[in-house]
Amino acid sequence: MPKALRLYVRYVEVVNRKIGRAVMYMIFLMMAVLLYSSLSKTFFVPSLWTLEIAQFLMVAYFLLGGPYSLQLDDHVRMDLIYGKWSDRTKTLVDVVTVLFLIFYLFWLFYGGSSSTQYAVEYHERSASAWRPYMWPIKVVMTFAILMMLLQAIAVFIKDIAKLKGETL
Template identity: 50%
Template structure:
């Protein structure tokens, strides 16, 4: 494999590893937010930002953790026929299906970028009583899609290496 491919794979996997490990701790942030929500409701002074912030944090946890999950191979796969295939056939199938994934993520990224641009231009806010600006949240979604696309290309390069009988 060319050196640029090896460098790309190592760089993207190092980045997604760090982002994924950070995202793991967002679960504790969600728990803290929900505990705070329970406490404020118990003392009859509910904070109006807690539910929406917990939802935003959960989406960040899910989307930023997805490339890391893909990197570890812990994503869900329909395994009826796949497990019976030889590693080379699996790599060929994966190389074929990763193009569908990249196309899907590209469409999602396009929509996310359009939505983020709109949110910045208009100063879009949530319709809740808290009314936070939405552009920081939408920017995080765009970043997560970019990381996922980068990780999909890592998988493609690894599949190509397997098909060529090489190792990255």
């Protein structure tokens, strides 16, 4: 594999590993928000913002953790037939399926970018009673989709290298 591709894979995986490891702790932030929500509903005046903040945190947690999950090969896979194949057959199938993933993520990123641009330009707000601005979560979502796209390309490069008998 060319040195540029090796550097690309290394850089993308380092960035996604750091983001993924940091985002793992976001679960505690979500738990704190939901605990506050429960306590405020029970003992005080219910908050308007807690449910929506918890939803935003969950979206960020899920999407920012996705590239790290893909990197670790911890994503869900139907193993009815796949587990019985040879390593070479698995890698060939992975090369084909990751191309579909890259295609999907490209269009998802394109749509996310356009939606984020709209949210920033027109000061889009949620339709809830709290009415927060939507651009912060849309920026996070679009960034996470971009990182997933870059990780999928890195997985594709690693699979091609594996087919050639190299390891990255």
